Amino acid sequence: MEPRIQRTAALRGGAGAHILGPMATSVLVLGAGFGGLELCTRLSEGLGDQVHVTLIDRADAFVFGFSKLDVMFGKRTPEAVRLRYADITTPHVRFRQETITAIDPVARRATTNVDTYDADVVVVALGAEFDMAATPGLAEAGNEFYTVPGAESLRDVLPTFTSGTAIVGVCGTPFKCPPAPSEAAFLLDEFLRERGTRDSVEIKVVIPFGTPVPPSPETSAAILARFAERGIEFVRDRLVSKLEGGAAVLDDGTRLSYDLFLGIPVHRVPAVVEASGMTEKGWIPVEPTTLATRFPGVYAVGDVTSVGTPKAGVFAERAARVVADQLIARVRGESEPLGYDGTGSCYIEFGDDGVARVDVDFFSTPGHPTGTFTAPSPQTTAEKLAFSATRRGRWFGP
Numbered sequence: 596m597e598p599r600i601q602r603t604a605a606l607r608g609g610a611g612a613h614i615l616g617p618m619a620t621s622v623l624v625l626g627a628g629f630g631g632l633e634l635c636t637r638l639s640e641g642l643g644d645q646v647h648v649t650l651i652d653r654a655d656a657f658v659f660g661f662s663k664l665d666v667m668f669g670k671r672t673p674e675a676v677r678l679r680y681a682d683i684t685t686p687h688v689r690f691r692q693e694t695i696t697a698i699d700p701v702a703r704r705a706t707t708n709v710d711t712y713d714a715d716v717v718v719v720a721l722g723a724e725f726d727m728a729a730t731p732g733l734a735e736a737g738n739e740f741y742t743v744p745g746a747e748s749l750r751d752v753l754p755t756f757t758s759g760t761a762i763v764g765v766c767g768t769p770f771k772c773p774p775a776p777s778e779a780a781f782l783l784d785e786f787l788r789e790r791g792t793r794d795s796v797e798i799k800v801v802i803p804f805g806t807p808v809p810p811s812p813e814t815s816a817a818i819l820a821r822f823a824e825r826g827i828e829f830v831r832d833r834l835v836s837k838l839e840g841g842a843a844v845l846d847d848g849t850r851l852s853y854d855l856f857l858g859i860p861v862h863r864v865p866a867v868v869e870a871s872g873m874t875e876k877g878w879i880p881v882e883p884t885t886l887a888t889r890f891p892g893v894y895a896v897g898d899v900t901s902v903g904t905p906k907a908g909v910f911a912e913r914a915a916r917v918v919a920d921q922l923i924a925r926v927r928g929e930s931e932p933l934g935y936d937g938t939g940s941c942y943i944e945f946g947d948d949g950v951a952r953v954d955v956d957f958f959s960t961p962g963h964p965t966g967t968f969t970a971p972s973p974q975t976t977a978e979k980l981a982f983s984a985t986r987r988g989r990w991f992g993p
């Protein structure tokens with residue numbers, strides 16, 4: 596059994612004010628997703644042997660959220676989209692494949708199924724999980740494409756679906772990657788057209804917003820125009836409450852019959868986070884510019900927080916960079932870097948290999964996020980490929 600990480604610096608001063616001494620600073624990163632991976636890489640780049648990072652995840656591989664769409668529509672195999680943590684070679688970062696069973700934010704300690712870890716700084720990047728049971732009937736009479744197993748099972752179901760009504764339905768808010776339901780509808784339309792069965796299928800998308808991407812009217816208009824062109828029905832401002840007797844029952848009682856239900860399940864923090872006492876109203880509150888929690892020396896980034904940006908990898912990654920930059924500046928004795936700005940760019944699959952981009956800004960005008968749209972083009976399609984390739988290389992090596 597590995598020894599515990601030894602504390603290397605005493606806590607002096609107020610929240611987050613660790614004075615990090617000449618010995619390497621120990622940072623414990625809980626969760627090796629978008630946020631955790633970027634955080635480790637940036638710390639390693641910025642601090643070299645002045646930092647000692649332990650990264651813990653129960654999984655043995657990372658999968659980009661958007662790769663689940665590739666798996667679902669049979670474009671890539673589940674094996675091909677897995678980026679194995681065993682391949683991480685980032686200096687000064689050690690990866691442990693363990694399940695975190697308890698987090699003590701006061702002691703800055705995490706317990707796993709194998710060991711206990713203490714550190715100078717703890718960053719919680721454990722993402723969001725899915726509560727299938729919160730939507731009666733979803734597990735028994737529906738499908739989901741937000742997990743790799745869910746996407747894999749749909750890969751086998753979709754070729755057998757040749758007629759009837761397909762509903763892509765959101766079951767709760769907040770949910771990861773708000774454009775993903777629209778993307779799934781476009782890709783389903785493409786899938787059915789390629790097989791010559793599109794004319795015998797109706798596609799409906801149930802989304803709890805008035806428009807597909809509320810911060811960007813231009814993006815929403817483009818998605819709605821493509822829905823109209825492709826005969827996809829948009830059911831706005833509604834959630835799916837349950838599946839019952841072959842119908843999706845919406846939160847206003849409307850019943851929509853379906854033959855194939857593609858659900859976005861209710862999201863929640865992992866149980867270990869809930870049990871840690873760090874959450875309020877379901878998510879970890881953080882100071883929006885620094886990502887500091889109310890526990891000194893403990894930060895949270897990504898989907899696990901209620902920071903005020905959407906649950907998407909690009910936001911988790913940007914928040915992780917901000918936390919890393921603060922720690923780097925503190926160790927080097929430099930002035931505090933810029934805080935988290937709540938901006939990010941998301942790629943949106945429009946079908947037929949067309950990829951658009953929306954650049955959103957959640958903080959500049961409080962309460963009024965804004966966004967600009969870049970229409971699908973070969974350039975944006977190439978940009979999305981480059982986006983995943985650079986992360987793969989940066990986090991997992993060449």
Ligand SMILES: Cc1cc2nc3c(=O)[nH]c(=O)nc-3n(C[C@H](O)[C@H](O)[C@H](O)COP(=O)(O)OP(=O)(O)OC[C@H]3O[C@@H](n4cnc5c(N)ncnc54)[C@H](O)[C@@H]3O)c2cc1C
Binds near residue numbers: 896909
């Ligand atoms: C279909 C789909 C499409 C998407 N498309 C995009 C997109 O185009 N662009 C984009 O930016 N985002 C997209 N996303 C969203 C994106 O995948 C997530 O928002 C992002 O992964 C969140 O990063 P994170 O670091 O907060 O958490 P995650 O990446 O979810 O990482 C959390 C990690 O914590 C680990 N973990 C949880 N509990 C424990 C425990 N008890 N012990 C040990 N480990 C644990 C998990 O195994 C996981 O690896 C998409 C998501 C889906 C489902």
